[in-house]
Amino acid sequence: MSDKQIITSIRNRVTGRRMLPIAFVMALAVIAGGFVHQASAQKLSSKTRMSKFVQGTSDAANTTFSGGRDFISDEQWAKAAEKFDEYVNKYPREKNVDAALYWMAYSQYKMKRFALAKSTLTRLLDTYKDTSWKDDAKTLMAQLPGAAPSPKPEVSVGAQEPEVYVGVPERAPRPAMGIGGGVGKGPGRAGTQPPDDDPCEFKIVVLQSLFQADVQRGIAAASEWLRAGSTQTLRCKSAALTLLARNGGKSVTPIILGVAQNEPDIKLRSKAISVLGSTNDDSVIDALQDFALKAQQNEIAEAALFALSQHNSPRAITVLSEIATSSRPVELRQRAIMAISTRSGDPALDALLRIYDGDQNIEIRKAVMSGLSRRKSERAGAKLLEIARGSDNIELRKYAISAIARRSGDQAADILVPLYDNEKNEELRDQIINSIGYSNDPRIVKKLIEVAKNPQTPIDRRRRAIGWLSRSKDPAVLQFLEDLLKQ
Numbered sequence: 001m002s003d004k005q006i007i008t009s010i011r012n013r014v015t016g017r018r019m020l021p022i023a024f025v026m027a028l029a030v031i032a033g034g035f036v037h038q039a040s041a042q043k044l045s046s047k048t049r050m051s052k053f054v055q056g057t058s059d060a061a062n063t064t065f066s067g068g069r070d071f072i073s074d075e076q077w078a079k080a081a082e083k084f085d086e087y088v089n090k091y092p093r094e095k096n097v098d099a100a101l102y103w104m105a106y107s108q109y110k111m112k113r114f115a116l117a118k119s120t121l122t123r124l125l126d127t128y129k130d131t132s133w134k135d136d137a138k139t140l141m142a143q144l145p146g147a148a149p150s151p152k153p154e155v156s157v158g159a160q161e162p163e164v165y166v167g168v169p170e171r172a173p174r175p176a177m178g179i180g181g182g183v184g185k186g187p188g189r190a191g192t193q194p195p196d197d198d199p200c201e202f203k204i205v206v207l208q209s210l211f212q213a214d215v216q217r218g219i220a221a222a223s224e225w226l227r228a229g230s231t232q233t234l235r236c237k238s239a240a241l242t243l244l245a246r247n248g249g250k251s252v253t254p255i256i257l258g259v260a261q262n263e264p265d266i267k268l269r270s271k272a273i274s275v276l277g278s279t280n281d282d283s284v285i286d287a288l289q290d291f292a293l294k295a296q297q298n299e300i301a302e303a304a305l306f307a308l309s310q311h312n313s314p315r316a317i318t319v320l321s322e323i324a325t326s327s328r329p330v331e332l333r334q335r336a337i338m339a340i341s342t343r344s345g346d347p348a349l350d351a352l353l354r355i356y357d358g359d360q361n362i363e364i365r366k367a368v369m370s371g372l373s374r375r376k377s378e379r380a381g382a383k384l385l386e387i388a389r390g391s392d393n394i395e396l397r398k399y400a401i402s403a404i405a406r407r408s409g410d411q412a413a414d415i416l417v418p419l420y421d422n423e424k425n426e427e428l429r430d431q432i433i434n435s436i437g438y439s440n441d442p443r444i445v446k447k448l449i450e451v452a453k454n455p456q457t458p459i460d461r462r463r464r465a466i467g468w469l470s471r472s473k474d475p476a477v478l479q480f481l482e483d484l485l486k487q
Contacts, residue, residue: 277307309339341371437468
């Protein structure tokens, strides 16, 4: 983009696309000339940033984004996902599209729409490679138990496995996955035989019907499918595990646990482990702990972690905390932290705080802060502020500042504006402006004006502040920009 195009773009933003006096344009040209009096690469970078800034964020876009965040706060996940989807599609050039994609994925995750969440997170990471939401997105991605071909699953079956459907094949998308989808390669997946003609698919529907008609007979039939030496396909056995976990209660725990401990096929064994969480039987916690902490195969450990994340027992939080602070791979530990952070109540918060204080690993600490950013608790906010103010690691302080801005809403100005005033590190000051600049809060707008007009402020930050201000239609802001040109 040429200097003339930049000037025209800024002029249109400031005046609402009305022609300005020639003197105004000349003054703007002088300012622009001063801005571009640097090396070519730096000039191109500045132009690119300015071009993004002058696109602006409309009031309607802000309203839509804020509405989505309100639904997040109220835990109305479906409405939140819908609102953020509206924002992304109606305002694709706005500043907060990457944030909207993250919150849409988070809402989908909360609804157990894991395939949709994975697709949304992939879109975020592929499209916005330098987004400040990258670490949050990767942490959430690591928590997903699997991907599915459909956005409307009725039953989630566990780690490393697609979401699946209960009911006759006509209700599922093609190719039909059935309750046993994701384990083995039945005819319906190979593409050589129509899904509805798959004998295993038909048998699964019959078994489901038997469960609906008589649970005890269904348990007996499913148990027969899972006994040692059974000739049933892996897909049928997988369906039997799902139906037992859904319908059998604690009485079927020994059957499922037996498969989890003794089944030679790693995928079927992982499936058995993953469904143990839905039984909410405290007797499986110790076994899941052993699987997660001692298993050599990643599939087994991940399935156990997923089961623990689905288990409602308070003991599950204790085990998840042990995984988070163990010597297991960092990715598995991050998943454990995410699982803890999705639980409400003080025990989960206490666990997060202990993990942060007891572990020096940067990625683990970031995962904890990501979890804290989603909690309304004052203690969570206080911990993030403590990190932002006093951590001896700049990277952690920057991450905490970003987390505070995301969780605090209207209170962000009360927290971050004073933090800016008291902070001496210029890198952290940049982070604060980047984190709050999108807000229309009058206190933040006032701070942006102060930053933009202060000649002692680094020029890049002044430009960034002007870019944020360019979104405003406040007459006082427009007057400030005009006055700035006259200096």
